[in-house]
Amino acid sequence: MELSLSLEQEMIRDTAREFLDARSDSAAVRRVVDAVDAVDTEGPSAGHDPELWREVAELGWCGIALPEEVGGAGLGAPELVLLMEQMGRRLACVPYWSSVCLAAPALQGALAPAQAQAWLEPLALGTTRAALVLPVGTSPDPAGQLAPESLSVWAEAGEGGFVLHGRVDQVFDAVGAHWLLVPARIHDGAGGLALFWLDVAALANNPQLRVQPLTTLDRTRAVASVVFDALPVDAGGCLARGAEVARGIGGALWHGTLMLAAEQLGGAQQCLDLTVAYAAERIQFGRAIASFQAVKHRCAQMMVLTEAARSAIHGAAHAWQAAVAAEEAGAMDAARLDIAAARLAAEEAFAFCTQEAIQLHGGVGFTWEYDPQLYFKRAQAAAGWLGGTAAALDCVAGALAADHAE
Structure with a gap:
């Protein structure tokens, strides 16, 4: 699609970039990464920049896509992808994607608007950070649902509420989150799903909840394991049950996939920018390497893939926004397909641009002192998040098979 931004959208993009x-x-x-390497931190600073988060919250970014009724800006996916691109361009070490793009939409989708308001208000202000307790590799379902069998956490009836059991090996930004939003299977004969809310501060000394930070390839995004060892939860901690949970979290996963694609686009763009700047300065055989045709061709291919991903992502954002407003099943199916295609384009662009950035930086490209290695690690780690390329291809293939059958 032809990318045409409104004046307001240009201001959002430019302000975020600056x-x-x-x-x-x-x-x-690097200060955040070095702090993670130096000590296993279990506080809010584990893999995060608390001061940056405070400033992000003050700018109103946490509520940009939330309704005005809960203190948000009332904008939507087209504006949020602009922010996420800039977040990815700078590898911002804040739990923005996990809290704003995954946890908040899960609450919006699973709860009725009147019920959701009280939960969304602190998220919109940024005074509260939430983590959705799902494995990092959880794939969005082509039908927009969350299947009970995909969950490793289950709940059974207990005295005055429920008891949670199970383990989730890798969860985005669970360390430092104020709330844990836990989808679980219900063991009550009828089966089904429920969404539980846990106040981390209230459970800080409870051995039946264990949140352990993990050492991963990408130190710019915190990941932790979460264990529920017969953890009692009162009845008020169960926010929703049934089909609404499956639809709400299923929709949040697709929304998160779109925003992850935008973040990957930002990383690809930064790799291109770094490489072009380096090629203009690096002298070889008495000339800047940017003057060599082979280098020009490789940079041009980086730009082509980046621009293709940008077009796909913005097209998917507009399709998603329109489908949400229309509340029409056919439009939502088409929007999910657009998101899958955008994720594929972003994956390809990010992987290619990080590899080329390292190669075109020559002998220093892989070293710690230069930034391409940070983006390469993010690209490698993100390739498996939310199902990665495999899940996106399955969605596209399924749609093509359905069209062929008709």
Whole structure:
């Protein structure tokens, strides 16, 4: 699609770019990474920049896509992808994607609007951070549902409420979250799903809940294991049950996939920018390597893939926004297909651009002192998040098979 931004959208993009260039530059990201490497931290700073999060919240970014009734800006996916692209461009070490793009939409989708308001207000302000307790590799379902059999956490009736059991090996930003939102299978004969809310501070000394930070390839995004060892939860901690949970979390996974694609686009763009700048400065055989035709061709291919991903992502964002407004099943099916295609384009662009950035930086490209290695690690880690390429291809293949059958 032809990318045409409104004046308001241009302001959002440009403001985010200027702010993150100043507050999440390479030095700031490396301080967070170095802190993770130095000590296993279990507080809010584990893999996060608390000061950057405070400023992001003050800018109103946490509520940009939430309704005005809960303190949000009332915008939507087209504006949020602009922010996520800039977040990805600077590898911003804040739990923005996990809280704003996954947890908040899960609450919106699983709860009735009147019930959701009280939960969404602190998320919109950024005073509260939430983590959706699902494995990082959970794939969005082509039908937009969350299947009970995909969950490793289950709940059974207990005295005055429920008891949670199970383990989730890798969860985004669980360390430092104020709330854990836990989808679980219900063992009550009827089966089905429920969404539980846990106040982490209230459970800080409870050995039946264990949140353990993990050492991963990408130190710019915190991941932790979460264990429920017969954890009692009162009845009020069960926010929703039944089909609404399956639909709400299923929709949140697709929304998160779109925003992850936008983040990957930002990373690809930064790799291109870094490479072009380096090629203009690096002298070989008495000339800047940017003057060599082979280097030009490789940079041009980076740009082609990046622009193709940008077009696909913005097209998918508009399709998703229209489908949500229309509440029409056919439009939502088409939007999910667009998101799958956008994820494929973003994956390809990010993987290619990180590899080319390392190669075109020559002998220093893989070293710790240069930034391409940070983006390469993010690209490798993100390739398996939310199902990765395999899940997106399954969605596209299923749609093509259905069209052929008709």
